[in-house]
Amino acid sequence: MTDVALITGTSSGMGLHAAIELARSGFHVVATMRDVNRADRLLAAAAEAGTTVDVRALDVVDHAAAATLVSEIEAELGGIAVLLNNAGRGSVASAEQASMEEVRDQLEVNYLAPVNLTKLVLPGMREGGTGQILTVTSVGGAVGQPFADSYCGAKFAVEGFMQSLAPVAERFGVRVSVIEPAAVASDFVTNAERTATGGPYGEMLDAYIARSTAAFANAQSAESAGAAIAAAVLSDEYRFRWQTSEGATAFVGASLVDTDGSRVLGATRGWIAASS
Template structure:
């Protein structure tokens, strides 16, 4: 990339929350931002935030689970803007259910959105970045990508998977000048909670009902005291534009402490000890 060229960033999942704020912040820092979302008719909050910040965005439709659409999107961005310097894989969706309550279709849905979608987009941008000898791929995972949590079996499974993929890829791409990283938010005040797919038909007779109720009550408290989406979006922009490379980032001190507990937990006892109380 010419030192005077405007860098191009492609950000997914920008209709709300930290994806919205990350896209606006990257534009504010001088990037030409292609902001994607499944339904561009929901772009009002994004365009209002961009106008408030005095920046413009290139808003495009993209469902990350549609791999043909992803290819067409990347090809369109390359045709219109010449390159992609930064990819922020932000689009994601949660699910609350434990193994017996999950259908395999629900597990596959989590893999499609949280694992295969980012993997497919990453594969699409790598050739151009490798040829340029520079670029950044930043995947927004979660503290749930390092810490398995109750009633997040499918979600954490997919987030663990994408972190493993990206960590394996990272060392290879460093030799080609491309930085591959993940960033792990903890609870963030956003529409994420409202978009979580909850298990249908759970009644008081369900053997997990009391544990689920305790977990949902604890989660409601955590999200009520959550990091703001604006702060998390700024942390994403920081990681996406950092000159010092690291594989793993977090969006808050609390997220760093929580992830650190798991990464140092060689026998698994710290995580189970910490999360057991969530469902008591």
């Protein structure tokens, strides 16, 4: 029986390319997206790669729909070998500027949705004694960044959840990992919520936007990031943390060894300094 990989957020970007790579590697890929009318790019890429994907609708914040989908896949296809939580959403606003609705939205998409899907697939994986759960977080899951308060908060939360779950799930043959990309050229920036405006934060925001624009101008390609995600799924080596580029590894590493927080703050202070 072909192994099944359930992937969220596959209409574009690295989720699309990860889906294609896993399908080419022999997985039955259930590729989900909120609006299946946006599947054209994915289907065209699959056809070009000489493979197929099983496109299904899923809004990840609809927990009841997620439960129905997982049940359907298990009944139709015999189980889920890989869950790849890829769907996510960005946010640009500091704490004072972000509404509580925006904060909750970040938690719903970037934290509660992957937690819910993880809970849904765990029983089948545990009973089968095997499985992989991988969650695409961000370098923002390890490095807090100016004007990304809500986004990084949600990404920190999901990394904490997954890291806490990992040793317990491992006892049942289930591997839990996070994958941390840095800047990736995709629709992610276009889809980010941007409630931050001028006011007392104006100069700092302008400096941050200028830095972010430069970073995304030299971003890792979505195809490269997707290939790195697929490689993590296919690897015989188990790691809790994977990054999609050398730059992402260096960025995350700078935070993980920063026991008093001075190294990260020393860097991020410069991100919001107005140019002279």
